[in-house]
Amino acid sequence: MKRFLLSVALTALPSLAASAQEAGDAIRPLTLITQPEAAAPQEHQAAQIIADAWRKLGLTVNVRPLPGQEFNQVIWYERQRWDTTTWQMVGRPERSDPDELTYNLFVSANAANGYDFVGYNNPEYDKLAQEQREELDLAKRKVLLIQAQELINHDQPYGFEVHPENVVAYNKTVWDPASMVSQAGIGIRNTWTWINVRPLGAQQDVILNSVAPPTNLNPFNISGQQGSWAAEIVWDRLMRVGPEGLPEPWGAEKVERPDTLTVNVTLRHGMMWSDGQPVTIDDAVFSLTAPDIGDKAPMYKPFVRNIASVEATGPDTLTIKLKHPDAAFLVSSLSKLNLAPKHVWQPIFDDLKNKPQTAESIQEEHPVSSGPFRIVRASLNQEIVLEANPTHWSPPKIHRWIMRIMPNVEASLGALKSGEINFLADYTGDPQLLQDLAKSSPNIAVSQALDLGFKFIAYNERRPPFQDVAFRQALSALIDRTLLAEDAWGGAAVPANSWISPALAVWHDQGIVSRVPGGNLEAAQAILAKAGYALVDGKLHYPAGVKETTAPYH
């Protein structure tokens, strides 16, 4: 199975050409949905390249850009309607453990309205995904994850494109390059850098840019990608994903797992809220249970769904009982849930009981937190200003952390050059421009790091012919990943054939990208011919006897 596609490419010789009598119906025009060029230029260009390649098989492929809101609505909530689409999974610290994507993306239980939006269904995969989730032994779990990646390589529920690289830049005369911390799959724009970065001169403020404005900041709201950069350093968590991608105790001094369903936590001694009150074990219990109070914290509820109970077992200790074994719990839940002060938030939750509002909508006038930074001001259309918390047990080396909201990417580049910002954290432009800037400005250092996320083409397996493994294998064989990485992503990406990024070297199946032919028309034609597809008058037809019963996308 490992080298299934490659072996097919090398050995299969049957021809696609056939007469109309020997073939089934012609395949209907297929629609490849993507985002508009202005919103996602790289994805849009990749879709055009891939559609061109697929047309060589005798398919009619229409590329259809949809604006953001409609794009999400159609793909996620109208699952019977579309043929194929570009999509992405973004890198987040909690995805440093592969469980979330391994389980959610491909397990058939998530096909109806969960993450398995392509409708992939393979009981063999379901079993592997469940086993890796319950396996706490790293070596045994890795074996299971390698098997899962090989199975997906065979079935090709997605046409994987690339793992993008995060490109950021900073002023190296302001910040000590040696104090930048690179986090696996994230790069240097991360919590560890904000805490450890050392100023070289009088400038003590990190001034970074954000292209998009965040939503309001509170411990029960996920404030978008950019907002979460601030939230992560304002509110402590019991654990954090460390630079190596593995969970490390943070607000907890110690975390132990005596069995697969029990987690014992010892709270770090001496932590204080910004209003001067101590962080207690009751606060920790509250933080782990509050998201499950009614529907008042829907964004965080998924992260506590597997918690059966949380009990304080001493002045500094608590025990969490899980409903099901969960190898990734320390990353996916304990490194995600913010510590929130019970004396502030319990009355808020009580007040919300008879109101339609949820906790996300609460904006405290003076947010109470315990993290390494505190909120000074959050003008969400302009900037977020945080100041270092000098009493924190891991105090930052900088004075302030200021995030400027700058929708104009070109202006951000200019601002970095002129010194108005000293950390270009959010850059969606051409990576080459940034490299050129670094060459012409000796003060600027560019940092490029492989992301945890990936870009892909999703095949809707609810609609023929995408339910056919051979058809998906053929389409995937035509995706020239190297070309996409170089042309569409300007070299700031590497070819992908797995949902586990090479940045997670512990879990990634080394060499899997070479186990799918890339941009290989002969291989794709051979796969289709072997499966009975036929080329009639330049149009690809189903195997003999198969009728086209699916309406084209409108």
Add this chain to the structure above:
Amino acid sequence: MARLIADRIGHLLLVLWVVTTLTFLLFRLMPGDPTLNFLSPSFTGETRAALLHGFGLDKPIWEQYLIYLGQLLHGNFGQSFLQNAPVSQILWDALPNTVILTLVSLCLAYAFGIVAGAFLAFRRGGLAEAVAIPVALATRAAPEFWLGMLLLALFAFQLGWFPTDGAVSPGGSLGSLGQRLLSGDFWWHLCLPALTLTLFLQGLPLLLMRATMLEVLNDEFIVMARMKGLSRWSIVIRHAARNALLPVVTAFALGLGASVGGNVVIETVFAWPGIGRVLVQAVQGADYPVAQGAFIVIAFVLVVMNTMADLAYALLDPRVSVGARR
């Protein structure tokens, strides 16, 4: 006159009601709902339903409309979905920045346009006209974002004279309106966006003033002034220019209304925290209440300025009157 005023106010209210209704429907006719813009699709339907309930978007559309109109009549624009702050507060924070940017730019553009237009009319057929008219037309026709980027590249990136974005330096606070007006930092940040808008706006008053001046300079009272032996300066400034100003002043009132809503591009290029930028972010994030509020404020300013220009015309020119009396 009273009837004219009542008629115009009636029109104003009708236009505002239509704008309000269209704005309400516009966002709701888009596929999907606002949670799709800020909630990862990985969240369950349960999460989405809870948030929609919190926003009041699970109610029938007619009920949402009635609630919306009722709240609007009480001056309540609602609560922002994304920022979770009252819309009126978000708009009130942004509006002064837009008004300052607009007023400063309009005053500069019209001051320059009036003087340059009068001068070009007076020196008709000269080298100055041959150069100035194409330049005025080019800056008038150039897209604002292009003009803005050009000025950014030159004055901010290359020369470093002005900041690239925002209304205050990083970490600084905008403060009250009074503090803003007294802040050198604020005015320094205003320079490039105001210059861009000024360049964009100056074409209209310049060409209008020139055309009107050319007409006025051929009038009999100017010939009479010449025959009386008045100086050229006195003829141009005291007699011709004053008479040519009326259409330019009317254009100023209309331009003020249009510019409040038309600064969207400039505010985005320079990250100027005005109402245009609030509108762009709200539309991108499907933040219905903020987008509706911003549209209504912009429409209100535009319609009020149009009405005022209309009334001013009626006041200055008795030939303009209500249709029924014609």
